[in-house]
Amino acid sequence: MSRPKRNLRKKFVIFCEGDTEYNYIDAMRLKQGVELALRPVNMHGGGYSSFLEEIKKEASNNCLAKFIIIDFDRVKTNIGELQKLKEIIGYCALQNISKRIPHFLIIDNPDFEYIACLHVDNYNGQNVKKYIEQTLEFGDVDNFKAKKDVYDYLNTKGNSYKQMLARLREKIIVNHYQINKQNFEITISKMDVMWDNENRRGSNINEFFEVIDW
Template identity: 55%
Template sequence: MSRKKRVLQKRFVIFCEGDTEYNYIDKMRKKQGVELVLKPINMHGGGYSNFLQKIKTESQSNYLAKFIVVDADRLATVQGELEAFKKLLEYCRIQNAKGNTPHFIIMDNPDFEYVACLHSPDYHGQDSHKYIQSVLGFKNIASFKGNTDIYNYLNSGELSYQTMLDTLCGKEKLLFNI
């Protein structure tokens, strides 16, 4: 009697800034049937340097790639974050040059709220917080961020991640992962 063959699953790890991003990616993973390992990192108090420490301590094995999802708004608004981000970026570039597990930084510019608005075909750059309240129908930003079913909400009716992707394809990129 032979042993069952073990099938290795393709696994990616995603480090994300907060609960909203985590909830979105987690539901997307389940809908798309992709094997992802989510590592939510709360940046409050630690910023980009906290991301760097967590990424360095995470095992290099068993992942095809590491994705780091961060908001860009901290670069200009929080003292010391530009330097911390440069260190994070340099670490990722070094890992990629070594041929280790590829590291990709995905920046929400300026933040996830903006990216959420891009799911709407009627969004044309208005203030994202006001749009979330007046058009998407959330009482306030806290209720938006607290929605654990945010992926399904942003992919219902006329809202779609495909609309967001189509819009982003035509935009200038803030960062290239090379």
């Protein structure tokens, strides 16, 4: 008797902090042929520890991978956050070594707003806050963060996530991963952590786009 065929779906769980990345991914999932389950994390009380608590609570049923998208700027503005971030790194590494649901830690340095600016053709490394408020004419960066259609805004009229990906250079985290398309399996064999890049703006968010697009 043959075994029942598995109902394979490309489902990913994304943990994110700020309104900008939440609104971006929320709109993005409507454009992709994959299931993206968003898990917003309130950082105001527990900082990076809040991420770790939420990750541990999330069930892994029918999930191919988890993405933890974190802004690095808290390390420089909050005493003790570096150690909490290291705990997240250690937890993700342990899940990956144990061959459980792969945990992709994505660190945006300094934040997702910088990543957003990289979508824009005439952005050339200016101060992010001033660029959003003055050049993009949002008046206040909070208006940009609250923009529900930020994905469409950043991917029309010459703006593009592909342009953003092409501009990324320095990374604090690099996940070495493999995808078995036939079996719908993803594994992370190694996570490199490069603290020497902590003062260089960048991100490994390219891994997020690469994985959900296969």
